[in-house]
Amino acid sequence: MKITCLQENLKTNLNIAQNIVGKNLTLPILNNLLLEIDNGQLKISSTNLEIGINTWTSGKIEKTGSITCPAKILTSFINNLPNKKIELEAKDNNLYIKCENYKAAIKGLSAEDFPLIPKIKEKPISVFKKSEALKNDLNKVVGAAALSESRPEFSGVLFKFEKDSVRFVATDSFRLAEKIIYQTSSISQPNSLIVPQRTIQELIRILGEKQSQEVRFVLGDSQILFDLDEVQLISRLIDGQYPDYQQIIPKNFETKVTLSKDELINNIRIASIFSSKINDVKILIRSEKIEILSQDPDLGENKSQMSARVQGKPMEIIFNFRYLMEGLANIGTKQVLLGLNPEIQGTSSRSNPAVIKPVGEDGYLYVVMPIKT
């Protein structure tokens, strides 16, 4: 293998590929990147056995072939070189690199031992034209997925393809985020699948680093391919049935509050300073304002108030401030709507979930369970 390419192009693709490479002691070749000449380009691949990444870099090819070499050292070296032509040559399991006044030889391993990244070549089930918008939409839901895998389906993001829309949904049972996209060209039949949270985070990162004309979602055999220009991300899917989440989203509210998002975020942040170990802050809904209270028996207490448009009954409700803050951070509008229902009293008192929505923008919804009093 021998190829000359530009430092800038190589650097971008190395950084995309190396991010999923960890420190694998049992299978050292997983610490490596695979470099091979493929269809007249330099293909760089990485895998952690759950996620695989392929990238293609154009250049002047003198000799085909392949090699693998340690991801971190190759990436660090290339990142620090000037933006000039770089010559890469594989010989005797070494990768030789030349660039202006810089030379290096990196010890590699044979490409034959590198795990195969599966190829998925079906037709796309969905195509997104605006990669920037897709990145923002996924960002609004990915944080609500569960970190634990005790219920595997909650550790992923649901993709629900319908006739002319796609829904992205994530929940850890304490809060839930749903984003509906209408403007996509969905090609497929109605279909549901669950993508691991880590895969979505990787996709968001790649969409941030690489401009792409369009992003194609291609479904394989219990795997999914995200196909961008010059970059592919392949991931396993999560087995299991996603719960019927729509039934827990309240449709009607006894109390609706419209207020400034930034002021609300600031006042919750201040309240969080005094909140106790369960992260509780109390919201008191009055006729034309809300008050936010928090207290810790050892530290002290605080109270703030802000004006709000309140429709319906005054009420008091307690939330985990972290869940509120995460939901509010996903909202891009100036005004936000809180939809609330009182706790159901009785022998087994039950809290009713609250809903947070942007005002003047459709398609996003954040549901959060209050803390029972």
Place this chain on the structure above:
Amino acid sequence: MKITCLQENLKTNLNIAQNIVGKNLTLPILNNLLLEIDNGQLKISSTNLEIGINTWTSGKIEKTGSITCPAKILTSFINNLPNKKIELEAKDNNLYIKCENYKAAIKGLSAEDFPLIPKIKEKPISVFKKSEALKNDLNKVVGAAALSESRPEFSGVLFKFEKDSVRFVATDSFRLAEKIIYQTSSISQPNSLIVPQRTIQELIRILGEKQSQEVRFVLGDSQILFDLDEVQLISRLIDGQYPDYQQIIPKNFETKVTLSKDELINNIRIASIFSSKINDVKILIRSEKIEILSQDPDLGENKSQMSARVQGKPMEIIFNFRYLMEGLANIGTKQVLLGLNPEIQGTSSRSNPAVIKPVGEDGYLYVVMPIKT
């Protein structure tokens, strides 16, 4: 105690005072700040028993008195308030705070139990007119002090006051940094003292946060006071005799190399990627260029070259790249001079220290021991 002051002023002084407050479980009052009315101002004090800080904030006083309360919660709360008037009132061991729509009560402890910060009221031994320059000068040496306290005198920075100059010196025996300041008004007799590294870091931080007309160094009984407008930093001194460091600084060099600082830093950074566990990089001095080499038997090797003005004999020398990088980072000029002498061969071969200096600027010197071959 009751006082009204501006959020911005209070915030700056709280942040200066709270930084030395840790999490002290045996003496909980050390987690607190002392607030008291002093000479018509609000005095805020903190101590970790090694370093003490006093700050003064002006405001409208309604009632004198004092209280202590937890540093972190008070600072977080004030930091998040709008830049408006804040009313602070101490009552029944609580601190009550009001600002626009925000109210808080923080549980405090009586001011009587707060440890006394010693008062030093001697005449200054030195006065610095430019606090920004003092900050930069201290920054150039503080990193060379030893982290370990196995030899206590190496864990501090030497202040050596002479007739019309002050020297700041630090070393951990592997490298040494010396900065001489001529433009100060030294009032004292010749004098030497060793200030803990942590104190210097604190002083640098305060000089970065607070403009001051002048900085006065005042010597007390085995303590030193750094007196800025509205802020005082008081610290213990380190007992012990600083070694006669000047005898290890070479005065003549067999080889002198003048070269671009930024290019040298970049090439050492690249070499560091391939250096082995002892952080070694090898510098080969040729007639009109230098080469930088590094290699690790498991990873591979690399080589770069750059042009340089070389006076004297070609030679080869090995350094710990971290020490080189730290020294070069302290140099503000474009060109840098390396002064080198060859290793002394014999039954007990001995390395000769190298010297790094800015070109075209006096008063700074960084000495670094090579790695023996």
